[in-house]
Amino acid sequence: MISVRELITDRSFAQEFILIRQTGQFINGRWVNDPIKRIRMKGVIHPLSAKELMKVPEADRITGSIKIYSREPLYVTTTSGNRISDKVLWKDQEWKIISINNWSDHKHYSAIATRISGH
Amino acid sequence: MIRSIREIEDLFQPIIVGLLNWEDQSNNVRMGWQTEGVPAFGIEDNMIFFTVSAVDSPVSFPYDATVFESSPDLAIQTSYTRVLEISFVAYGSDAVQNLTKLRFGFFKEATHHLLLKEQIFLVADVPAIRRVPENFEGRWWERADVKMQFNELVSDYEDIGSVESVDIEVWDRRGLQETININK
Numbered sequence: 001m002i003s004v005r006e007l008i009t010d011r012s013f014a015q016e017f018i019l020i021r022q023t024g025q026f027i028n029g030r031w032v033n034d035p036i037k038r039i040r041m042k043g044v045i046h047p048l049s050a051k052e053l054m055k056v057p058e059a060d061r062i063t064g065s066i067k068i069y070s071r072e073p074l075y076v077t078t079t080s081g082n083r084i085s086d087k088v089l090w091k092d093q094e095w096k097i098i099s100i101n102n103w104s105d106h107k108h109y110s111a112i113a114t115r116i117s118g119h
Numbered sequence: 120m121i122r123s124i125r126e127i128e129d130l131f132q133p134i135i136v137g138l139l140n141w142e143d144q145s146n147n148v149r150m151g152w153q154t155e156g157v158p159a160f161g162i163e164d165n166m167i168f169f170t171v172s173a174v175d176s177p178v179s180f181p182y183d184a185t186v187f188e189s190s191p192d193l194a195i196q197t198s199y200t201r202v203l204e205i206s207f208v209a210y211g212s213d214a215v216q217n218l219t220k221l222r223f224g225f226f227k228e229a230t231h232h233l234l235l236k237e238q239i240f241l242v243a244d245v246p247a248i249r250r251v252p253e254n255f256e257g258r259w260w261e262r263a264d265v266k267m268q269f270n271e272l273v274s275d276y277e278d279i280g281s282v283e284s285v286d287i288e289v290w291d292r293r294g295l296q297e298t299i300n301i302n303k
Binding site (some may be wrong): 019024026027028029030031033077078079082083085111 | 128132133136145146148149150153155157158160227246287
């Protein structure tokens with residue numbers, strides 16, 4: 001039986017990436033970020049959708065998404081811990097996590113993240 | 120003064136908190152459209168979200184321009200009335216009541232004076248508060264909406280140069296006869 005948990009850290013598949021964790025708080029109704037935490041992590045990342053060009057009148061926008069497998073928990077925006085979605089720094093781009101699959105019973109997590117810079 | 124939308128939001132937020140007497144839960148009055156997204160709230164939480172945008176109105180058409188002395192030169196002040204539409208969305212079991220309190224609150228003399236200092240005036244024609252419960256993940260979340268409009272005086276100042284000196288030349292058929300220099 002294949003253990004996804006082991007594959008995630010297998011040298012043939014795994015790679016290092018930086019996770020950007022952002023907490024914050026509301027001050028006078030406006031969200032104010034705490035200093036970000038950069039966490040070095042290891043996991044499997046692969047493109048989910050091809051990088052696409054959106055032709056809009058103002059500029060060419062670049063979109064795309066990736067899938068991440070990790071042994072460590074990944075988060076989307078939640079009131080617990082007052083945090084907004086984690087971001088992943090991968091291939092010189094920031095990707096924001098928009099969806100989590102909690103496979104913690106099987107000792108891993110998977111997430112989908114979208115490219116956020118837009119250019 | 121040309122206020123940014125952010126400045127207008129920051130101006131209104133404490134006023135709304137005060138009108139609802141929510142000083143101990145001031146962060147339950149929140150601005151919408153925050154850049155990175157923010158954590159949500161529970162079905163039982165009484166919340167107010169508001170967004171600000173300018174809208175078209177005939178009162179915005181007149182455009183005033185006044186020239187006045189301003190050391191060392193002259194300045195021009197241009198102004199017009201911007202009509203701000205503030206969209207209020209209330210959640211929680213008291214959503215309708217809370218917007219009703221806000222409606223009463225904005226008509227109060229004290230609120231009028233607060234906004235007067237900022238040259239902002241409620242447009243008295245406030246529409247009905249609509250109850251619009253929202254179906255989210257299998258449950259109906261109590262919600263109410265209302266939009267209120269406010270007239271705001273928007274002014275811009277610009278220093279404009281004045282004439283420092285004028286050279287006048289008097290000519291006739293024989294040529295230049297006289298040069299006169301007039302200084303400020």
